[in-house]
Amino acid sequence: PYQKIPFQLSLHIEEKKGNFLKHKKYLHKQKSDPRPKFAENLLEHCQKIGTILVYNRSFEMSIIKSLAKTFPDIKNDLLALNDRMVDLLEPFRSRYLYRSEQMSSASIKKVLPAFTNKSYKNLAIQDGLSASIKYEDFFNKRMTGSELEAYWEAVDKYCELDTMGMVDLLKSIRALSI
Numbered sequence: 001p002y003q004k005i006p007f008q009l010s011l012h013i014e015e016k017k018g019n020f021l022k023h024k025k026y027l028h029k030q031k032s033d034p035r036p037k038f039a040e041n042l043l044e045h046c047q048k049i050g051t052i053l054v055y056n057r058s059f060e061m062s063i064i065k066s067l068a069k070t071f072p073d074i075k076n077d078l079l080a081l082n083d084r085m086v087d088l089l090e091p092f093r094s095r096y097l098y099r100s101e102q103m104s105s106a107s108i109k110k111v112l113p114a115f116t117n118k119s120y121k122n123l124a125i126q127d128g129l130s131a132s133i134k135y136e137d138f139f140n141k142r143m144t145g146s147e148l149e150a151y152w153e154a155v156d157k158y159c160e161l162d163t164m165g166m167v168d169l170l171k172s173i174r175a176l177s178i
Helices: 035-046 057-070 072-083 108-115 128-139 145-176
Strands: 008-013 022-027 052-054 085-087
Touching (some): 008 145, 022 035, 022 145, 035 057, 035 072, 057 072, 108 145, 128 145
Parallel strands (some): 052 085
């Protein structure tokens, strides 16, 4: 009952430093196991080259390992993603980069507004737990119609801010190191 089941992804892909970003996303809107389509989309969009920038590598790796265990036919391709991950959380957790606005937190919810002009405070969904609980409501038919459409839009905006926020944090780090 406590297994993490990935149902959504958002990727901002920078093929070369400074190039235009491609936004790729997937949100499972069917009442079926989201993991096969999630894994398929993840592998398709991440391909087999390049760095994968994440915020909280240990969490992301645990999701990938769980998928690899569930889908042994694509296990090697999934686990190869973990080898390419770089954790954007690390400079903030280690306090190599710190601003008082973070209030002693390395959470992206605190770091993002401290280093950029972006924040989660005006979003209908402001954290992953809320997104997951609402997804369970959809899955168990406790949310339909306009409420469900509002949820799809809200969770999409939340997830996109997570990944675009990492891009903006990377830009901030790059600007500091020049």
